[in-house]
Amino acid sequence: xxxxxxKPPVTEAPVKEPRDWRGPALFAVVAIIGxxxxxxxxxxxxxxxLAKYLTYAIVALGIGLAWGQGGMLTLGQGVFxxxxxxxxxxxxxxNDAGDGLPDFMVWSGVETLPALWEPFRNPVFAIAMVVIVxxxxxxxxxxxxxxxxxxxxxxxxxxxxxxxxxxxxxxxQQGLTGGTNGLTNFFEVFGQDVAADSTQRGLYFTVAIVxxxxxxxxxxxxxxxxxxxxxxxxxxxxxxxxxGYNPATVKTITFTxxxxxxxxxxxxxxxxxxxxxxxxxxxxxxxxxxxxxxVGGRFVLVGAVLGAVLMGYAKTYFSEELPDAWLYxxxxxxxxxxxxxxxxxxxxxxSVRESVAGRKKEVAA
Amino acid sequence: xxxxxxxxxxxxxIAAVLLLIALGLTFTFGQMGVINMAHGxxxxxxxxTAYLLQDFAGRxxxxxxxxxxxxxxxxxxxxxERAAIRHFYGRxxxxxxLTWGVSLVLQQVARDLxxxxxxxxxxxxxxxxxFGPMPYNRMFILLLAVGSVVGIWVYMNRxxxxxxxxxxxxxxxxxxxxxxxxxxxxxxxxxxGSGLAGIAGVALTLIGPVGPTxxxxxIVDAFLVVVAGGLGQLRGAVIAAAALGxxxxxxxxxxxxxxxxxxxxxVIIAFLQxxxxxxxxxxxxxxx
Numbered sequence: 001x002x003x004x005x006x007k008p009p010v011t012e013a014p015v016k017e018p019r020d021w022r023g024p025a026l027f028a029v030v031a032i033i034g035x036x037x038x039x040x041x042x043x044x045x046x047x048x049x050l051a052k053y054l055t056y057a058i059v060a061l062g063i064g065l066a067w068g069q070g071g072m073l074t075l076g077q078g079v080f081x082x083x084x085x086x087x088x089x090x091x092x093x094x095n096d097a098g099d100g101l102p103d104f105m106v107w108s109g110v111e112t113l114p115a116l117w118e119p120f121r122n123p124v125f126a127i128a129m130v131v132i133v134x135x136x137x138x139x140x141x142x143x144x145x146x147x148x149x150x151x152x153x154x155x156x157x158x159x160x161x162x163x164x165x166x167x168x169x170x171x172x173q174q175g176l177t178g179g180t181n182g183l184t185n186f187f188e189v190f191g192q193d194v195a196a197d198s199t200q201r202g203l204y205f206t207v208a209i210v211x212x213x214x215x216x217x218x219x220x221x222x223x224x225x226x227x228x229x230x231x232x233x234x235x236x237x238x239x240x241x242x243x244g245y246n247p248a249t250v251k252t253i254t255f256t257x258x259x260x261x262x263x264x265x266x267x268x269x270x271x272x273x274x275x276x277x278x279x280x281x282x283x284x285x286x287x288x289x290x291x292x293x294x295v296g297g298r299f300v301l302v303g304a305v306l307g308a309v310l311m312g313y314a315k316t317y318f319s320e321e322l323p324d325a326w327l328y329x330x331x332x333x334x335x336x337x338x339x340x341x342x343x344x345x346x347x348x349x350x351s352v353r354e355s356v357a358g359r360k361k362e363v364a365a
Numbered sequence: 366x367x368x369x370x371x372x373x374x375x376x377x378x379i380a381a382v383l384l385l386i387a388l389g390l391t392f393t394f395g396q397m398g399v400i401n402m403a404h405g406x407x408x409x410x411x412x413x414t415a416y417l418l419q420d421f422a423g424r425x426x427x428x429x430x431x432x433x434x435x436x437x438x439x440x441x442x443x444x445x446e447r448a449a450i451r452h453f454y455g456r457x458x459x460x461x462x463l464t465w466g467v468s469l470v471l472q473q474v475a476r477d478l479x480x481x482x483x484x485x486x487x488x489x490x491x492x493x494x495x496f497g498p499m500p501y502n503r504m505f506i507l508l509l510a511v512g513s514v515v516g517i518w519v520y521m522n523r524x525x526x527x528x529x530x531x532x533x534x535x536x537x538x539x540x541x542x543x544x545x546x547x548x549x550x551x552x553x554x555x556x557x558g559s560g561l562a563g564i565a566g567v568a569l570t571l572i573g574p575v576g577p578t579x580x581x582x583x584i585v586d587a588f589l590v591v592v593a594g595g596l597g598q599l600r601g602a603v604i605a606a607a608a609l610g611x612x613x614x615x616x617x618x619x620x621x622x623x624x625x626x627x628x629x630x631x632v633i634i635a636f637l638q639x640x641x642x643x644x645x646x647x648x649x650x651x652x653x
Contacts, residue, residue, distance in 0.1 A: 073458045144634050148641035153400050153457040157588040158634070164585045165626035172623015283585065287465055294462060327473040334466030338459050339449065 026302075027215075034208045044197045051204040051272045053312030054211050056289060057305040058265035061211070062258030063293045064304030065218050069227065070254045071234030072151075075286050076159030077262045079166045080134035082281030084263030086170075087133060088270045089183035090117055091126035092194075096187045103185065110175040117176075123190065130267040131260050138259030142252035149248075151237065160283055167282040182277025189271040200272070207268045211305070214261060218301055221257075230254055288315075291330070295337050297346030306345060370498045372618045373611075378503035378572065380610025381510035385565035386583055387590035387602050388517060389442075389558025395597020395647070396534040396554050399450055400461040404587070405580025406471035407438040407559045411566025412575040413479060414438075415486050424489045427567055431509075434563035442559020443552060451551070468580070475577040483574035492571065502571040509568055513561060514603060520557075521599065530554055534597045535647060586613070586629075593633055595643030604644055 038050060059077050066072045093102040094117065100106075101113060120126045141162070145155060170177045177183070192199040221227050232240045233247045240247050270276050279285075289308065296307020318326040341348055386408060393399045411434035415426050422429040445467060453460045492502040521527035532540040533550045541547045562580075569579065590609055594601030612632060616625035 073461070141634070144638060148637055150637055150641050153394070153398075153461065154592055156400070156458060156461060157585075157592055158630075161585050161589050161630055161633070165630045168626045169623050172621060283581070287462075291462065291466075324473075324477070327469050331466040331468075331470035331473070334469070335449065335463055338463045338466065339452070342459065 023219075027212075031212055034212075035205065039201060039204065044200060047204050048200050048272060049312075049316060050309075051200070051207050052269065053309045054204075054207045055265040055269040055272065056292070056312055057308040058207070058211050058214060058268070059262045059289050060293050060296070060304040060308035061214055061218055061301060062261035062265075063290055064298060064301050065221075065261075066254055066258040067290070067293065068298035068300070068304065069222060069234065070230045070251060072251060072255055073153075073156040073290070074159045074255065074258065075156050075283070075290060076161075076163040076166075077258070077289060078163050078281035078283075078286035079159075080138060080259040080262035081266035081269070081285075082166060082170070082276065082278075083134045083137065083266065084130045085266030085270050085276035085281070086177065086183065087120065087126055087129040087263075088267035089186075089276045090120040091123060092186045092189060092270065093183055094121045095123075096185075102183075104178040104181065104183070105175060108175045108179070114176055127267070130263050134259040134263030134266075135256050138256045139252060142255040143248070146248040146251045146255075151251075160286070163281070163283045163286050167278040170278040178277070180278060182275055182280070183270070184275040184277070186271065186274055194271055194274065203268070203272050207272065210264065210268065214264075215301065215305065218257075222301065226250070226253075288330075291334050291337075293344075294342075295333065295344050297344030299343060300346045303344050303346035310345070368618060369615075372614050374499045374503045376611040376614035377607075378506045378610075379614055380607045381506045382565050382568055382583065383587055383590050383610050384510050384602060384606035385513055385561050385568065386587035387594070387606055388513065388599075389561045390587055391591045391594060391597055391599075391602050392530075392534075392554050393558050394457075394591055396530065397450075397551055398455055398457045398460075399453070400457050400464070400588075401442075401445075401450070402461055402465040402584065403445060403468040403471060404464075404559070404562050405584035406468045406475075407441055407562035408566040408569065408580040408583060409471070409475060409575070409577065410434070410441055411438045411563030412486070412570050412579055413475065413484075413566075414563065415567045415570045416479070416484050416575055419486060424487050426486065427489055427492075427571065430567045430570075431564060434567045435560035436563075438563025438566065439556040439560030442555045442562075445559075446552060446555040450555075451548070472577045472581075479577070481577065483576040485574055486570035488571050506568045506571060509564065513564065514599070517557075517599060526550075526553065589629070589633055591643075593636060593643055595640075595645040595647070597647055598643065598645040601643055601645040 039047060042050065059081055063074060063077055066074050094113075097103070101110065102117075105113075120129070141158075145151075145158060150158070170182070171180050173179070186194050188194060189199065189203075192202070194200075222230075229240070229245060229250055233245075233250050237247045240250075266276065266281075269280075288311070292307040292311035293304045294307070295311060296305070297303025315326065315330075318329055322329075337344060343350075386404065389407075390401065390404055393401055393404075411430070414434040414437050415430035418426040418430045418433060445464070449463060449467070450460055453463060488502055492505055494501050496504060519527075521531060529540070529545050529550050530553070532543070532545060533547050537547055540550075565583075566579070569575070569583075586609065590602060590605045593609065594603075594605030609629065612629055613625055616628045620628065
């Protein structure tokens with residue numbers, strides 16, 4: 001791996017302008033707002049909502065990496081979100097059930113605990129699976145698909161089919177997965193009462209910090225040689241191959257990373273929202289997150305996070321206030337953003353800033 | 366043994382519906398690089414056309430609906446192409462997201478017009494029998510698909526318009542320099558492809574209820590047919606649709622419905638290991 005990533009003798013990519021401090025400064029401001037202001041200002045219910053959107057933001061970060069940076073439109077992130085979520089949900093269910101069976105198994109007439117469930121009693125195992133299972137599935141799919149140079153729209157269609165298949169599988173295996181209802185009615189998370197305000201507050205801090213760490217990690221990855229290579233693969237896969245790199249490896253690694261992030265998000269989502277079910281991870285939720293990333297701005301990591309949080313709020317607000325209009329609005333927003341502002345909100349902001357800066361220069365001249 | 370035989374008409378009729386849906390997709394995808402997620406809503410439009418025509422044509426609504434649905438869905442496709450999609454040629458991933466937005470809106474329109482619950486279209490009395498293991502209604506769907514394939518084949522290979530369509534599909538620039546009005550060809554392809562989805566919608570009323578999300582159940586599988594069959598390939602679409610339809614129904618029969626989709630998915634991934642671009646490939650020297 002390291003051999004193929006040896007730095008090619010090319011000149012450094014041109015640095016746009018000397019504003020390196022602005023990124024970290026913005027990050028610090030957002031971190032203070034997120035970790036100090038929000039918990040003080042928001043009532044517990046609203047803080048819980050924000051925590052939920054932040055889990056979506058983690059998925060969006062992965063989509064931003066895979067799609068914005070790597071050009072892989074993945075329409076199946078819900079699958080990985082779900083794998084992480086179910087791994088966590090299974091642990092919580094077993095923890096609540098003690099020596100007995102999880103409640104839904106009793107209802108569907110399951111007599112003994114399925115062997116698949118047994119190891120999830122162990123919290124360390126469950127948390128490991130949150131990362132390993134989505135990663136392994138994505139790695140397998142990525143290896144098989146990218147190696148054969150299946151890409152672009154084909155890849156998008158395959159990931160969507162995977163999401164559809166996953167939902168049907170989960171619904172069908174009632175006794176193993178809780179069917180349509182999924183896993184819900186949790187009481188305890190790691191020894192804490194899941195409904196208590198203090199627990200929810202702690203979960204909020206957890207998800208905010210995890211998001212922050214992952215953001216910095218992806219940011220660094222993007223700035224690294226690997227990140228450059230990823231951009232090159234997005235913009236000219238064949239040329240990268242002719243230069244002696246293997247684009248399939250680059251893409252597989254990136255896709256796996258994005259899947260792992262979705263898995264972690266799913267695991268955090270479960271105790272915060274209190275449910276994981278097939279409806280939360282099918283074709284539509286997966287696409288909705290891609291839309292959120294597009295709305296925020298797919299080419300910049302901030303855009304992905306911003307889009308996920310904004311769309312989360314918009315969905316909650318409009319489906320409370322104008323439930324009938326929400327689908328129209330969402331569709332219209334979608335069409336407008338893709339059609340008129342493919343770089344999303346971040347793109348609009350930066351083009352406004354550029355035109356302002358341009359005008360200033362004109363005045364100065 | 367009897368079960369195997371009984372499963373055959375189900376598999377074949379699903380294959381026929383998938384084929385009708387996939388034909389439109391494979392040509393718009395192959396010719397224009399457009400992934401039309403709203404295609405599923407053209408199916409839904411065709412089905413609701415049959416539902417509405419019941420008031421006039423009673424139980425023979427299905428027959429009357431075939432040409433009407435073709436035109437209704439075709440016009441919807443044409444409007445979508447003119448209004449939005451033509452600005453996105455060569456950006457398949459963007460068209461995918463754009464048309465998904467359109468499909469959301471169309472579903473909500475259907476919900477507002479016809480209500481969220483499913484509605485029923487009564488099939489003609491003369492389709493209510495069976496021939497051996499084959500119910501007449503499923504046989505009718507099969508004939509519909511066969512007729513459409515023959516029609517498309519004749520169109521593509523025996524008419525000037527169809528040959529122009531093939532030319533545009535193979536090399537757009539060269540076709541344009543030869544004097545072909547590629548924009549017009551695109552519109553016609555879109556009209557016919559969407560119209561076939563409308564016919565598929567009418568066919569679906571024979572085997573199930575009609576609802577606003579009817580299209581979403583079939584669109585993913587139809588795209589898999591396109592992927593497995595190869596872009597813009599009539600032969601590929603026929604073979605892939607037959608294989609997928611039968612595989613689906615037999616996988617459901619031998620295991621259960623929830624595993625069937627996973628099996629189909631695994632088979633397609635395995636298949637792509639040997640044929641990454643589908644069964645048949647349009648040869649081209651162009652670099653991506």
